[in-house]
Amino acid sequence: MSVKARQSTPGFFSVPQQRRFRKNILAWYDRHARDLPWRASHDPYRVWLSEIMLQQTRVAAVIEHYHEFLRRFPTVEKLAAAREASVLAVWSGLGYYRRARMLHAAAKAIVRVHRGKFPASEEGLRALPGIGRYTAAAIASIAFGEPAAVVDGNVERVLQRVSGDRLAGEELWIAAGNLLDAKRPGDFNQAMMELGAVVCTPRAPSCLTCPVVELCATRGELAPKEKATPQKKREIHYALNLRKEDRPNQEVFLVQRPGDASLMPGMWELPELAGLNGTGTPSFTLRHSITVTDFTVRVWQNVTAVGVGGKWIAQARLRQIALTGLARKILRKAKLL
Numbered sequence: 165m166s167v168k169a170r171q172s173t174p175g176f177f178s179v180p181q182q183r184r185f186r187k188n189i190l191a192w193y194d195r196h197a198r199d200l201p202w203r204a205s206h207d208p209y210r211v212w213l214s215e216i217m218l219q220q221t222r223v224a225a226v227i228e229h230y231h232e233f234l235r236r237f238p239t240v241e242k243l244a245a246a247r248e249a250s251v252l253a254v255w256s257g258l259g260y261y262r263r264a265r266m267l268h269a270a271a272k273a274i275v276r277v278h279r280g281k282f283p284a285s286e287e288g289l290r291a292l293p294g295i296g297r298y299t300a301a302a303i304a305s306i307a308f309g310e311p312a313a314v315v316d317g318n319v320e321r322v323l324q325r326v327s328g329d330r331l332a333g334e335e336l337w338i339a340a341g342n343l344l345d346a347k348r349p350g351d352f353n354q355a356m357m358e359l360g361a362v363v364c365t366p367r368a369p370s371c372l373t374c375p376v377v378e379l380c381a382t383r384g385e386l387a388p389k390e391k392a393t394p395q396k397k398r399e400i401h402y403a404l405n406l407r408k409e410d411r412p413n414q415e416v417f418l419v420q421r422p423g424d425a426s427l428m429p430g431m432w433e434l435p436e437l438a439g440l441n442g443t444g445t446p447s448f449t450l451r452h453s454i455t456v457t458d459f460t461v462r463v464w465q466n467v468t469a470v471g472v473g474g475k476w477i478a479q480a481r482l483r484q485i486a487l488t489g490l491a492r493k494i495l496r497k498a499k500l501l
């Protein structure tokens with residue numbers, strides 16, 4: 165879906181604030197944009213090449229390879245006509261060779277299907293191999309002036325900080341589309357990415373020099389998500405007593421929770437062994453988590469639980485009575501269920 169449509173949500177800025185944001189960031193970009201070789205041209209071949217090279221690669225490494233690539237393959241026709249081995253050789257050092265293969269495949273498609281002319285729309289570009297939503301919007305806006313917003317890691321961080329909200333997924337694309345300057349979409353997109361790369365950095369953003377500081381909700385790093393409550397750890401012990409073990413219908417000793425218990429009233433479980441001093445070896449151990457507690461459950465066989473009223477239940481009946489989740493787990497492990 166294109167983000168050209170101005171949608172109303174998520175709308176963290178009023179219309180005058182949006183205007184101010186665009187004006188400030190574009191004025192800053194005009195004065196401070198880094199002088200990068202691909203910014204000298206709006207030629208779609210060069211824009212495309214730089215966008216693909218910049219994926220997962222540092223700007224400095226891309227600069228080194230960008231010139232050499234253009235020297236060897238100055239046009240999309242030359243790239244399409246090249247052998248794959250030659251393309252990969254020039255790509256060497258940039259890594260992620262799939263990008264180079266896709267670039268080569270897309271060049272062939274542009275020559276074969278589009279007679280050497282790049283599709284001039286975000287939609288048309290997306291139909292080419294290796295061109296996803298971000299790259300299509302970047303080429304369409306920078307090379308063809310189409311008002312298509314981009315979202316990459318830098319834009320995501322800027323949007324989250326200026327809005328003070330952990331926008332995610334589609335919300336980010338909508339927010340970027342809302343802010344986009346329709347008259348200078350390519351410069352606006354580059355300004356957003358540049359701001360994220362050099363001012364609104366992941367750690368210690370330079371808010372004092374930020375052109376949109378007066379509009380920013382966070383003015384610093386977004387507070388980390390609240391950590392989940394740490395799991396408490398507890399050890400509990402249960403007695404697993406069996407009788408008539410050698411007969412087909414052996415029985416297991418269970419107790420029933422009081423009918424007025426706040427948790428699992430009336431349900432059946434194994435008798436808990438309180439105050440066990442931990443000597444000896446349990447028959448088996450298992451883990452059980454309930455909300456914020458992580459239990460280590462030790463099960464002891466043929467240990468008498470003191471002062472517990474309970475009942476011998478035939479194994480065949482275990483499926484018919486209401487067992488607690490943990491009792492079920494223990495009985496399964498003991499192969500009684």
Ligand code: SF4
Pocket residue numbers: 322325326363364365369370371372374375376377380381382383384385
């Ligand atoms: S004020 Fe700081 S946190 Fe906000 S956008 Fe600018 S650099 Fe990022």
